[in-house]
Amino acid sequence: MCGRHFQPGDFAVTAGGLRRLQSGAVPLLFSWNEYTLPTLRQNVWERRPRAEEPLLDLPADLESEDDMDTAAPDHDYCLTPATAVMAAEMANENEALRQNIGELQHQLEVLQLRTRFDIQRLAGSDEDTRLVCYIQALFQAFWKLVEPAVNTKMVRITSAQTASASSSEVSQPATKLPPIDELLLFLMHLSVGLPLRDLAERFGIHRTTASRIISTWTHFLYILLGSQRLWIPPEVVRAHLPPEFSAFPDTQVVLDCTEIFCQTPSSLLLQSEVFSAYKSHSTFKAMIGMAPLHLCLACMQDP
Structure with missing residues (x-):
C-alpha cells in the first residue's frame, strides 16, 4: 500500500533524511472518499447559537476585587408602607393563632380528663x-x-x-x-x-x-x-358509745349480714350454693360486725 492512503502526519523524517511511517498509523485515504477525510460534526452545544454577554465598563477603582465596597446599604428600599402594614397584620394574626392554640390545648386537657376515669377525676x-x-x-x-x-x-x-x-x-x-x-x-x-x-x-x-x-x-x-386486731377494746367502745345506746351500755358490736355479687360458677352445685333468692343473683354471704361508735342515727333508722 503506497503512502497516498496515509495522512501527512502519519510520516516521520529520520535524522538521515529518510521518510518513515509512524507506528500505529492507519490508512484512511481511498478513492471512494476521494482521498479526503470529512470534517468533524460539531456537538449540540457548539451548534446552538447564544447571545453574547455584554461587557460592563467598570470604573478603574472597581476593577479589582480587593477595592470593591461590600458594605451593606444604609436604607431598606424593599420596605414600603404597604409591606409594613402587611407585616403588622401578620404579627397580629400570629398572636391570635397562638391564643387559639392555647385555648384548644386547654379544651383538649379537659376532654382527656373527662374521658380518663381515675381518682383525680x-x-x-x-x-x-x-x-x-x-x-x-x-x-x-x-x-x-x-x-x-x-x-x-x-x-x-x-x-x-x-x-x-x-x-x-x-x-x-x-x-x-x-x-x-x-x-x-x-x-x-x-x-x-x-x-x-x-x-x-x-x-x-x-x-x-x-x-x-x-x-x-x-x-x-x-x-x-x-392481720389487724378484730375487736376494739371494751373501754374504748364505752367511751365513744353514742347516746342512742345509753340503754345498752354493754354493747360491743352490732351484727348484720351482707351479700356481695359474684360471677355465676359453671358448676350447677356451686350455683345452687351461692345463688341468692333475695338478690336473684349469685352472691357471697357474710356476717359483719360494726362497733356502735361508728353508727349514726340515720343508719339505725334505715329499715
Missing part, C-alpha cells in the same frame, strides 16, 4: 365518689392506711401459680394503673358490682388486666386486714 366531689364506691374522705383515709404496705407486701397476681404466693414477697413492677386507681377499681367492683368489661372500658385497660387487679387486691387486703 373524682377528687373534690363526694357525690361522684359515693356513686362508685365511698365518700371521698373515707376513701382517702383508707388509702393512707394501706399505702405503706402496697410497695412492700403486695404480690401481683399474674397467673394461677402465683395466686397462692406469700404476702411477704416483694411486689412486681407497677401495672398500667397507679395503685390508688387500682384500689378504686377494686372498690367499684365490690360496691357497685360493675362487670370486668365495664371496668376495663372506664380505666382504659384490658379485661384480663382488670381481673388480675381485682385478684391481687383481694389477696392483699385479705392478708393485710386479716
Whole structure:
C-alpha cells in the first residue's frame, strides 16, 4: 500500500533524511472518499447559537476585587408602607393563632380528663365518689392506711401459680394503673358490682388486666386486714358509745349480714350454693360486725 492512503502526519523524517511511517498509523485515504477525510460534526452545544454577554465598563477603582465596597446599604428600599402594614397584620394574626392554640390545648386537657376515669377525676366531689364506691374522705383515709404496705407486701397476681404466693414477697413492677386507681377499681367492683368489661372500658385497660387487679387486691387486703386486731377494746367502745345506746351500755358490736355479687360458677352445685333468692343473683354471704361508735342515727333508722 503506497503512502497516498496515509495522512501527512502519519510520516516521520529520520535524522538521515529518510521518510518513515509512524507506528500505529492507519490508512484512511481511498478513492471512494476521494482521498479526503470529512470534517468533524460539531456537538449540540457548539451548534446552538447564544447571545453574547455584554461587557460592563467598570470604573478603574472597581476593577479589582480587593477595592470593591461590600458594605451593606444604609436604607431598606424593599420596605414600603404597604409591606409594613402587611407585616403588622401578620404579627397580629400570629398572636391570635397562638391564643387559639392555647385555648384548644386547654379544651383538649379537659376532654382527656373527662374521658380518663381515675381518682383525680373524682377528687373534690363526694357525690361522684359515693356513686362508685365511698365518700371521698373515707376513701382517702383508707388509702393512707394501706399505702405503706402496697410497695412492700403486695404480690401481683399474674397467673394461677402465683395466686397462692406469700404476702411477704416483694411486689412486681407497677401495672398500667397507679395503685390508688387500682384500689378504686377494686372498690367499684365490690360496691357497685360493675362487670370486668365495664371496668376495663372506664380505666382504659384490658379485661384480663382488670381481673388480675381485682385478684391481687383481694389477696392483699385479705392478708393485710386479716392481720389487724378484730375487736376494739371494751373501754374504748364505752367511751365513744353514742347516746342512742345509753340503754345498752354493754354493747360491743352490732351484727348484720351482707351479700356481695359474684360471677355465676359453671358448676350447677356451686350455683345452687351461692345463688341468692333475695338478690336473684349469685352472691357471697357474710356476717359483719360494726362497733356502735361508728353508727349514726340515720343508719339505725334505715329499715
